[in-house]
Amino acid sequence: MREFTVPPVEAAPLDGGLADAVFARAAETPDAVAFGRRAADGSWEDVTCARFRDEVVALAKGLVAHGVRFGDRVAVMSRTRYEWTLFDFALWTLGAQPVPVYPTSSADQVLWMLHDAEVTACVVEHEDHAMTIGSVVDRLPRLTRLWQLDPGEDAGPGAVAELTAAGAGIDEEVVHRHRRAVTPETVATVIYTSGTTGRPKGCVITHAHFLVETDAVLAGWEPLFRSRPGDQASTLLFLPLAHVFGRMVEVAAVRGGVKLGHQPSMTASVLLPDLTSFRPTFVLAVPYVFEKIFHAARRKAEAEGRAAVFDKAVDVAVKYAEALEHKAFGLGPGPSAALRMQHQFFEKTVYARVREALGGRIRYAMSGGSAMDRRTGLFFAGAGVGVFEGYGLTESTAAATANPPGRVRYGTVGRPVPGTTVHIAEDGEVWLHGGQVFSGYLNDPAATAAVLNDGWLATGDLGSLDAEGYLTITGRKKEILVTSGGKSVSPGGLEERVRAHPLIAQCLVVGNDRPYVAALVTLDQEAVDHWLAIQGRPPLSPAELVRDPDLETEIRRGVVAANTLVSQAESIRTFRILAHPFSEEHGLLTPSLKLKRKAIERAYAAEVEALYG
CATH class of the missing domain: 3.40.50.12780 (ANL, N-terminal domain)
Known part of the structure; x- marks a missing residue:
């Protein structure tokens, strides 16, 4: 479509x-x-x-x-x-x-x-x-x-x-x-983009843009805003x-x-x-927050000697939510009696504890800013917190699409919010049209003309629509890597899957004009400290960690798991563990925690060269 x-x-x-x-x-x-x-x-x-x-x-x-x-x-x-x-x-x-x-x-x-x-x-x-x-x-x-x-x-x-x-x-x-x-046409604010690819641009957003956006979200996601x-x-x-x-x-x-x-x-x-x-009663967050809460819950269970029980509860939650998803779309009868019994068994021992970590009253959440792993969304839904993943930009005054209540398709960013049209251009780029699309960039008519055409916003993101209007983001036009063998690779999905490993904080996939795809990986220090303690090992310095063979084996598992989702030509052949995370302080992340790819590749040029040595 x-x-x-x-x-x-x-x-x-x-x-x-x-x-x-x-x-x-x-x-x-x-x-x-x-x-x-x-x-x-x-x-x-x-x-x-x-x-x-x-x-x-x-x-x-x-x-x-x-x-x-x-x-x-x-x-x-x-x-x-x-x-x-x-x-x-x-x-x-x-x-x-x-x-x-x-x-x-x-x-x-x-x-x-x-x-x-x-x-x-x-x-x-x-x-x-x-x-x-x-x-x-x-x-x-x-x-x-x-x-x-x-x-x-x-x-x-x-x-x-x-x-x-x-x-x-x-x-x-x-x-x-x-x-x-x-009036609605009065300018409400100028919000500067985070500047992943250059100098930030000021998005001119009117009162009308916010009024249209928030009224659409309030009406379309009423369970979130009504208790x-x-x-x-x-x-x-x-x-x-x-x-x-x-x-x-x-x-x-x-x-x-x-x-x-x-x-x-x-x-x-x-x-x-x-x-x-x-x-x-609800929260709105980026996927990073949900990942942190999940990993913190698992580490606590592991420290209490209940890791196997927690992992089983996760599997049951995922299967339970997946069965409800299939039922919502007429693809199945819903959870079986046996699955309902298993789910009920873990309710007090695991799921209620996860909800308690979020305050105890929470029933819904909305996620945006970057892609959420399908399994993460299913787990939270199975644990009693329905997560509505959405998609938008500063230029669209936040959400342009979101999964609707009662018909969440996990792994997608949902359908257009009311009053919005999503169009997929010939090259796969996502275009948006609606009353929340911004007026243009302040003092920059050339940049405005490059993204706005007769009210249509060219997002720079690549995606696809299914028959029911659910949007899946597959990459970003400017981030597509082309190996020296001519293979096009969208790094975002691979990076997301690698980051699903609990010890990994960040991942940057490289390979443009190179013979194969490789990756730079940073560590979640809190998770690594816990991993060492569970093994009865003392803390290690950053320099010791990057040379630790057991840690390298563990990180390799995360990379191999990510590679199962892509063809061999797109898979990560090798990786390098870095001693320190990418930070905003060093100019490697935007304030919204997005990777500044060119800046990272420049900062770690020697490490990238070593991947191909």
Whole structure:
């Protein structure tokens, strides 16, 4: 199939802007809980709809007092936290445009984005971010104001308190005059792409783009955003708000009446305790998070001497979910009586523990950002957490496709979200059309013309559609390797399968203009430490690990397993274990954790040459 459309859901005509939902909810349900916010003692404090509205208005008045006006661009450089959402909606109330900046951005990246967007003010989280801005401020003549959320000891009030105090004398009607001037066509934000292949480009996204996207997701995935009677739906947002996926979640939660919490880290040791205390009913994450939770659960079972039981429970969960999948598509009767009994046996001993690690109340999750292994999705579904995998780009305001409730086809990224068309071009490239497709790149008409044609977005991704409109992503046009023998290889699927091994953190497949395919592999240090402890071996240094024959044998198993999915010409013939992971700090990962392939190959040129020596 070349093209598939899902018609839009019936919705009210687009009107106004994103901040209107804050005021509407406060008027309709002032005492309903809108947010869970970290208190000073570490507990979660409820923030009502009315209180959030009042804080938004107070902050907006302060921004006006400091000269922020309709159409101004204000950068926000911070980790995910409540204050970011507060600034987003205060700026949207004024018709201003937040420009998100990843908190790990270098000075050069900050300089480029703030200059390109002609930013006039900036919000940073702490002193380190302020110093990054300060190092380039002399080359940013339009930047005249800087506010710091956490000012440090003896440095006066933070940004929110400072601005709230500054706006005390401003008439609230000034804020509402700005808000009434916002239309769906008003620019809401400029989000810079992560820059895997070059300098980041600023995606211009309007209020309409977010309204169309979030209304489609709220309507099409209602089970996610609606909870049991008397039990409010809630989610803990730990995705970076500098990424479009996180911003979409933020807007959807406010528009959908979902209680929203913020968590600044995706590190399992920090995230899991907060999931347990916040107890969300659903989460939205990248596959990396689900993989980490799965591997952590298995390591715990292994440490307790229950690895064999856990592995059997995984097999049962996968078979159980697969049987339900077949039934949903009319391909089978569903789980057999024997399989249902096995599944029930493992419910309390294994599956409930996995759900408890996610807070205990979670029933659904949405995954995006990169491909999720089919078996991982099936396991979580069999353990009682339905995962809806989706696909989208910054340019499509997050999700363009997602697996629908009740008809999940694991291993695919689902069907178009309501109001969206997916088209497969002659060369296999995925094209998208819908009301959430962005307006273009800021100050870059040539780049815009290269991806936008009469409303169609050429994604650069390769894919296929089945007869029911389910999209499978098979690779990326710019990442296809061609060996010296003329064999085309899409590295993404191979890398994903290699990473499924619990000891492997990252994998980069190489082989362009080379006689065969090879790989660079990095290790999951926590998993390796556990593996050594189970064997009764002492910890090893990175240099010792890369030469350890037993570890090499174990990693080879992961590579061989991945090779079973491809032809011999596409298989990984050899690999090299690296002493250190690819990191954003060293310019080898984007802020959204995507591999910078050319940068990695340059950094490890000697190791790549050795693979072919």
